[in-house]
Amino acid sequence: MSSTQTSSVLRLGILGGANIARQFARDVRSSTNVRVVAVASRSDDSAKAFAESNGIERWFGSYDALLASPDIDAVYIPLPNSLHAEWAIKAAEHGKHILCEKPLALDRNEAARMFEAADRNGVMLLESFPWYFQPQTAAMMSLIGEGAIGDVRAIQANFGFTVGNPGANIRMKPELGGGALLDAGSYPLSLIRLVMGAAPQRVDAIATWADSRVDISLMATLVYADGRRAQVSCSMDAANHRHATIIGTQGTIETEYLNHTSEQSGGHPYGYLPSQLRVRRGIPNSVPFETIESEPGSGFFFAAESFARMIATHDTAAIEYYAQVSLDNAATLAAIIASARGERSVAL
Secondary structure, three states, X not given: OOOOOOOOOEEEEEEOOOHHHHHHHHHHOOOOOEEEEEEEOOOHHHHHHHHHHOOOOEEEOOHHHHHOOOOOOEEEEOOOHHHHHHHHHHHHHOOOEEEEEOOOOOOHHHHHHHHHHHHHOOOOEEEEOHHHXXXXXXXXXXXXXXXXXXXXXXXXXXXXXXXXXOOOOHHHOHHXXXXXXXXXXXXXXXXXXXXXXXXXXXXXXXXXXXXOOOEEEEEEEEEOXXXXXXXXXXXXXXXXXXXXXXXXOOOEEEEOOOOOEOOOOXXXXXXXXXXXXXXXXXXXXXXXXXEOOOOOOOHHHHHHHHHHHHHHOOOHHHHHHHHHHHHHHHHHHHHHHHHHHHOOOEEO
């Protein structure tokens, strides 16, 4: 546990004032285990404006100033992808636990340095995929674990959308870690890694490139040492789509694995929708799909609660498990983009 933590409530500071930070602060507000107590920005004015509009009591005009505060136990990092490693390492050196937006790092070496800094300073580092901590995801993994579809043989997973304001959007800037793969593709890849339980042996990818030199769309095939296969596709030039099919020897699971879910199909104040999870327990297509219901809610809320629980219970086993997942994801993302750029197979 961080040496600064003195209460059962995790006191969290946010580094940066991006839109995703606003959503995070809003959705975590109902937690009794996590409290967003501060935000930092590049200036006092922007930090103050963010704090006042989001009900946060303290603000800092620099990230370093927030990290130096003894009254903050942990930080949430929603910064551009290229800044994750720098500020996660600095946070660890200040004794802060770190909940970091996906993708954790730009490659495996960068991710390894982040975890080494966390270990060296006795803090916990967790990559935040909101969908990962949804009750629906636990239900999906229970189905697989109990053998509802037999042995998993293949996965097809996708996520894409149309990027807004491409001229100024950070997703279109290579120097900030932009591109469809890192932004959208990290989601289906995280599902593939979760279900497969290992990194692939090699990858083959093809991409379409934007004028700014980031991948605007990409597809890849992942080949595993035991003969299993997975396919991942992502895009920033298509209608919003998000779906995964998990194919087993005795059945099939289909899911939208949404970050944030609702019981209602319309009218949610934040636009959240129900997320599909259904299973076919059988080989023939005459077997009907069964819909699986789970508790809905914000993935930001569920991720923050899980993070706080790991810290409170000193659950190093969970952190070590997620660390290996993040290292595998980072290595796979780097291999996929290398394959697409070189138009060749890349081994991990």
